[in-house]
Amino acid sequence: MTHQSKSKTNPHGLTPVGTPGIRKAARADSNDIVELIVRLKKLNNEFDPLFGVVPDAKERAKKYVSASFGKGRTLLMVATAGKKVIGVARAEIEERLFYRPSREGHITEMYILPEYRRMQLGEELLQRVTKELRKMGAEIIVADLPVRNEIGVSFYTKRGFRRLTEAFAQMTQ
């Protein structure tokens, strides 16, 4: 099922970029998704050196994406502009062993290409992901991202998410 939203005005004043849409990812999208995931990891690295991206990130991303298909607990969705894949979200259903709410929809990656931001595509993608995760039984949505990724932090904060856990890091000598 393809969700088509109404035509968007690009805030940067460019010509229309194709009708934007959100849908579940297909295997044919794999290469595009890999690119987007590697960009996201590099973005995290721009903000924090403790997220140094490994040289074979692309190879790893291919396996990672490939393994995300056909699993009942993993959700992979893409945002599109015309035929072009311009954003991705990946999430997993997890059980919280000691806490309630117990069933968690855990967003591991979410990324929209720079020039397609500020068009509410991220917002729509998040809504669709939330909806799908709810269908999969999720009672709580948790997005996982480096605290120094100011773009991500601001995105979720604006949408009513709050900090849940903190991971403290220090290099060994």
Place this chain on the structure above:
Amino acid sequence: MSASMKEAHADDESKKALSYSRFYAGKVGVAPKVPVRSLQDFGIWYTPGVAAVSEAIAADPELSFELTGRWNSIAIITDGSRVLGLGKIGPEGALPVMEGKALIYKYLGGVDAFPLPVRAPDEEQMISLVKALEPSFGGINLEDIESPKCFEILDRLRKELKIPVWHDDQQGTAGVSIAGLFNALELTGRKLRGSRIVLFGSGAANLATARLLIEAGADPKDLIMLDSKGILHPERDDIDQLMVKNRWKYELAIKTNGDRVKGGLKEALKGADALIAAAGVGPDLIKKSEIAVMNKRAIAFLLANPVPEMMPQDALKAGAEIVATGRSDFPNQVNNSLLFPAIFRGALDVRARTITDTMVIAAARELARHAKDRGLSKTHILPTMVEWKVYPEVAATVGSQAVKEGHARKRASRNDLLKSATDMIKHSRMTMNALRKSGVILDPPE
């Protein structure tokens, strides 16, 4: 002048600057505007008489523009974080430069400019400091503040202050650049819209130039910007973080380069009509082979000081038809001093609340018109500082544009503005000549 003569000349100027600075101990000072006929007059200029003036202003603070010198006073503010080619030399080190600027403001624009380098370690402190100074001034000139800090400071202050805030390294350089470009385009039979313009360097000057060009009618898709990492395009790996770290550059990275050209300067310049380089000290930053791939009748602005990104003769040899630099010893000097005294003269004369981009563009067009009136040629696309009549004309244009846009506290016709600006600037020059003739301002010792 030969290269060695130029060097000797620069060396001589440095020596003189040091010894004269010691002799004069400051380039500007406060001079009275009112007569003191006897000490009795202090009862008028100061207490008790002055209390009546204070009460009137307290009741209506806008009167501070009429009853005090506020209307003609600006502060030249810097944190000393990016001074000339010297870098981060601190506020004290910046003081001689700001004094020099104040002198130019007075001499060419009749503006009372106060050199005010401040100790402000971050943007917020700088912003609150300038806001605190607002009641004393009719305008603010920000100077030599590092990028991208300068963008945030300018944007915020332009929004939050009710007097014009100007950052000369952004708007000043950009304004003169586009004035020169307008004429260079005309001379080579081009229109702004449809011309492919490459902006090499994405610092304060070129980001502002790109913004003004778009405002003036350039198609953003025909602009290509480069920074130290190459051509800006939306898919470059480091673009994401720019969204947070330098949103001004980010916006342009997304908006410009419609063809998604990737790579370096050579790729950018292929088929380009004009190059505006504000990238850093040359002379080897741009190669002849890079200029050679530009369109026929190419335009090259090489604005780095003291050494342009490439020497103008090399650009000409490589095929450029019109070359401009930031230097006075080559033709076509893109010189901020052509604009800032006139911009503030005009803004102050109408008690403007702001200086908009469209006011800067109007000023640039006026500047371009002056060069055109004297006849455009490959070596004459801009007026020079000696054509002092340009200043009141540009000032009047800025003032009337402010009135037109509804940013003026005081309405006046262009003719009246031209007259008042001419008077102010003449008066300033006359005063300085009179002081010199009477021996109050001494000639430097031999």
